[in-house]
Amino acid sequence: MESKKILHxxxxxxxxxxxxxxxxxxxSQRQLRYWEEKGYIKPVADDKxxxxxxxxxTLYLIVFIKExxxxxxxxxxxxxxxRDVRVKSKIARKFFEHSFNDVKITNSDKAYGEIDLGDFQTQDGKMYHFKGVVDERGRYVKIDE
DNA sequence: GTTCTAACA
DNA sequence: TGTTAGAA
Known part of the structure; x- marks a missing residue:
């Protein structure tokens, strides 16, 4: 099996x-049981x-609520x-779908690079290819001609 | 020794 | 929420 899926x-x-x-x-354990009673968190189901x-x-959720x-x-x-965080993450994932397939390293030591953001359609219907750039100038988006 | 429920400070 | 009692 693919190692990525194994880890998943x-x-x-x-x-x-x-x-x-x-x-x-x-x-506290008391809090965790109370949160469950309130329907905020749910333990693993298959435990008789x-x-x-x-x-x-669920652990991430618990940490977030604690924060x-x-x-x-x-x-x-x-x-x-x-709930907002989950929705926002979903929106972001949708927007950047398949966007991180190709990240080009331009400077390994300084962690500079170009992220292929893929093709995006503007509001007027035109398609552009975008790249997210991180370099000495900071972080910005570039239109790939 | 850990976790559970229920009850009470 | 904390804490405690008594059982699993």
Missing amino acids: NVFQNVEVGIGEVSKVVGV SGVRRYNLS QLDKGFTLAAAFERS
């Missing part, structure tokens, strides 16, 4: 217990034992923000 499966199947999540993230395990995406709480947001507001 590995990450997808990572599960962490409530004790470790609580200790590492800094959220009653012991909670969380997958990676928002630390910033002073209420639990409800924190969860609503996490």
Whole structure:
């Protein structure tokens, strides 16, 4: 199997217990159970034992909510923000679909390069090929003629 | 030793 | 939310 897919499966199947999540993230077990009761998070379904395990995406969500709480947001507001993040990520992924297939390194030491952003249609219907450039001038977009 | 539910400060 | 009790 393709190594990329293998890694994807590995990450997808990572599960962490409530004790470790609580200790590492800094959220009490009581909170995690309460958030679940509120419907904000969901432990891995296929666990008849009653012991909670969380997958990676849930772990990310827990970390995000914790960060928002630390910033002073209420639990409800924190969860609503996490929803926004998911939607925004989806929009961004859609926009940049297949855009990172080709990244040309122009300076390895300084991490300069050109990202092939692909073809984009402007509002007037014309198609252009864009490249995202990172170099000594900063970061900017370039139209590939 | 860890996690669960339920109840109460 | 924290904490505690009693069971799994």
